[in-house]
Amino acid sequence: MSRTAAIIIAFVLGLFMMIQFFIPHPAVTGIYNTLLDIKQIVLGCAFILGVLSLIRFHAGRIRQKQAGGWYSSAALLGLAVMVVMALVWGTEDGPYRWMFNNVQAPMQATMFSLLAFFVASAAYRAFRVRNLDASVLLAVGVVVMLGRVTLGTLLSWDIGGQTLSLAGASEWILHSVNVAAKRGILIGVGLGMIATALRIIIGLERTYLGRD
């Protein structure tokens, strides 16, 4: 019953959201804007649900006294501190913003910067020249990397009155060869997204409803 209702709602709303694009009438635009607002409300509730699930998971680890359970206390403490600070002092200034600037932002940036080391070791394995394909990957990767640093600007040659630099080559690769490959992928992904969206609207794709 609930599954059938969900599929009917998906069909009606999906169809409306699709055809509203071609009907520039104020009434239709009004409904469309209200639906987008409702979508934001549902997203807010979905996020709360996700956090509740996170709390349940970590509280379970603490309650069952699992190994490393005290790490879960750190996660719950961080979560609680942020929520309480936002509720008491607001979100624009004060301790909530201070926590973001001094705890979350630097730690998150460091976490992403760690990838530089792992990417370097992955590159060593991936870029070992074994055939033409790996050579193309290696050559383009090296030119783009060198072109983004000062050395790339310094490495330049005069050919027939034209200055050819690694930085220029890097820019050209990013704006031509890279664009061509990305565009080919993008067109394919776009068509795939449209096909999947149509499958959802007509009820052929139901995996988002779960198994029950």
Next chain:
Amino acid sequence: MHISSDIGIWIAALGTIAIFSFLYRENPVFRFAEHLLVGVSAGYYLVQYAHSGLIKKFWYPLTAGGNYWLVFGALLGAMMFLKLNRKTRGWGNIPVAFYVATGAGYLIPSVMKSMVLLQVGGTIRNPFAAGNSAGDAITTIVIFVGVICTLVYFYFSARRTGVVKHVSRVGMLFLLAGFGATFGYTVMGRITLLIGRFQFLLRDWLGVGI
């Protein structure tokens, strides 16, 4: 050298070092920092999404603007919590269906425009149009040939023989060059972040003049 006396800088520096300690090996300090980051991030985004979804899009328009249709949104949002109970979990799919279907319906015309039509339009351009330099003409031709070859590479409904084989091979080389460029670009982005973190530790925290 002038070490910072700002408590915020100290906390950020200790957090940074705790995360960097993973480079040695996984250790309790890193795991603590990792869990703290998860908790703080969840708290931050919870507040942001709840504020934008429930206060800005529901409470203000309802109380100040009198838009009572949004009550349906609140009801749908509340139905989301039915997923927490095994018996009522099925009804929790109604808001999920709403969210997915509105997204899917909106996506079809917008994706068709931005990811297909505009991309095709940007690919089929006159390389010898007035004002184009020789370099522009070459770039336009390279993009056109590259997109066609890449699309042929992803076309699996024809046997890879004859012309199709050669064209798809060129498409694969374009893809590899594209992946190489993306890889190089990503690596440099991460290295920039890394340099930023070291600059923070040396300049902002330890006060080393660099």
